[in-house]
Amino acid sequence: MQLHHTQRRSAxxxxxxxxxxxLVSLALPVPVAAAPAQRVEAWGLNNxxxxxxxxxxxxxTAITVDGLTAAHVTALAGGSEHSLALLSNxxxxxxxxxxxGQLGDGTTTEHPTPGAVGGLSSVIAIAAGxxxxxALLSNxxxxxxxxxxxxxxxxxxxxxxSTIPVTVIDPSNPSGNLTGVTAIAAGxxxxxALLSNxxxxxxxxxxxxxxxxxxxxxxxxxxVVVSGLTGARxxxxxGFHSLARMSDxxxxxxxxxxxxxxxxxxxxxxxxxxVVVKGLTGARxxxxxxxxxHSLARLSDxxxxxxxxxxxxxxxxxxxxxIxxxxVVVSGLTGARxxxxxxxxxxxxxxDxxxxxxxxxxxxxxxxxATGGTGSDVPVNVAGVTGIREIAxxxxxxxxx
Numbered sequence: 001m002q003l004h005h006t007q008r009r010s011a012x013x014x015x016x017x018x019x020x021x022x023l024v025s026l027a028l029p030v031p032v033a034a035a036p037a038q039r040v041e042a043w044g045l046n047n048x049x050x051x052x053x054x055x056x057x058x059x060x061t062a063i064t065v066d067g068l069t070a071a072h073v074t075a076l077a078g079g080s081e082h083s084l085a086l087l088s089n090x091x092x093x094x095x096x097x098x099x100x101g102q103l104g105d106g107t108t109t110e111h112p113t114p115g116a117v118g119g120l121s122s123v124i125a126i127a128a129g130x131x132x133x134x135a136l137l138s139n140x141x142x143x144x145x146x147x148x149x150x151x152x153x154x155x156x157x158x159x160x161x162s163t164i165p166v167t168v169i170d171p172s173n174p175s176g177n178l179t180g181v182t183a184i185a186a187g188x189x190x191x192x193a194l195l196s197n198x199x200x201x202x203x204x205x206x207x208x209x210x211x212x213x214x215x216x217x218x219x220x221x222x223x224v225v226v227s228g229l230t231g232a233r234x235x236x237x238x239g240f241h242s243l244a245r246m247s248d249x250x251x252x253x254x255x256x257x258x259x260x261x262x263x264x265x266x267x268x269x270x271x272x273x274x275v276v277v278k279g280l281t282g283a284r285x286x287x288x289x290x291x292x293x294h295s296l297a298r299l300s301d302x303x304x305x306x307x308x309x310x311x312x313x314x315x316x317x318x319x320x321x322x323i324x325x326x327x328v329v330v331s332g333l334t335g336a337r338x339x340x341x342x343x344x345x346x347x348x349x350x351x352d353x354x355x356x357x358x359x360x361x362x363x364x365x366x367x368x369x370a371t372g373g374t375g376s377d378v379p380v381n382v383a384g385v386t387g388i389r390e391i392a393x394x395x396x397x398x399x400x401x
Contacts, residue, residue, distance in 0.1 A: 049112025
């Protein structure tokens with residue numbers, strides 16, 4: 001086919017324009033995602049070495065956790081005063097307070113740097129209670145170690161401690177062990193497991209009805225069924241309450257409701273069966289305070305809701321004091337990718353890899369360099385922390401990788 005002169009000139013012009021566009025595009029900077037963090041960072045209370053920087057010095061800004069590389073860490077967990085990290089090879093590291101053996105190294109000696117939890121491999125998830133620890137293995141079974149005062153290790157015994165991981169049992173299972181577990185959570189004296197069929201088991205202290213089986217008081221040293229839960233997709237624990245995110249994006253809660261942390265429009269007392277968190281849909285993640293009395297939920301649009309105790313602004317809605325027994329919007333927070341609740345502070349990582357924190361700052365929990373206990377009732381930037389994928393919160397410290 002032959003082109004007319006006019007057509008030929010048009011074709012040449014079009015080709016030149018295309019070439020020019022290509023050259024311009026090559027010259028312009030191309031936006032890229034934030035580079036992944038190379039280090040594991042921690043900040044806040046460090047009285048037992050839970051920050052993991054070889055010292056027991058309180059940290060008001062993020063500092064590197066000794067001996068861990070972010071690329072090799074797949075999950076973090078914070079207890080009251082100890083910390084856990086899951087490595088990509090399926091082993092676990094622990095550091096901080098160890099009076100109850102919660103570091104799982106066969107001793108009760110605390111250490112301010114990560115050490116290996118004994119006898120664990122093929123771990124796919126971790127959880128830190130106030131003074132005990134839990135691990136989920138790839139075969140769907142669970143191990144626990146540390147404080148067993150209320151049977152929270154789930155091995156059929158009550159009292160004492162275990163300085164090494166023990167297997168969580170299930171007398172109703174022909175194998176004798178709890179199996180089919182897909183997720184775990186831990187609170188103060190309580191452990192919770194999500195099964196592959198969408199039901200939930202709990203074991204440990206039941207003083208606030210936190211076993212969720214319709215009873216209050218006593219304890220269980222083996223897993224019991226949480227009443228009325230089917231279709232659960234995620235679980236979390238606060239100090240003495242628990243949360244479950246359902247397949248439809250709604251949330252259930254049970255246990256202590258002293259500060260409205262169950263989010264059902266009431267406060268005071270307990271609920272020994274799951275109740276619906278009011279007005280909450282589209283939830284993609286839930287978190288309860290480590291040893292605390294507030295709850296968080298991340299929604300599908302990247303915003304965050306909070307409810308429960310707000311004595312020091314930990315709900316992040318611009319108010320300080322009182323409680324909220326229904327979810328409120330965390331102010332100015334969009335693009336949230338991960339959330340974690342401590343005792344009286346809250347943390348969120350954003351899609352750009354930065355981290356925000358709000359609430360109490362008496363021990364440097366907000367990581368913004370402020371001293372003298374200057375807290376914030378709205379999110380503030382955690383200084384110098386970028387490229388973050390994973391976050392966790394302990395009682396008064398935080399972790400990021």
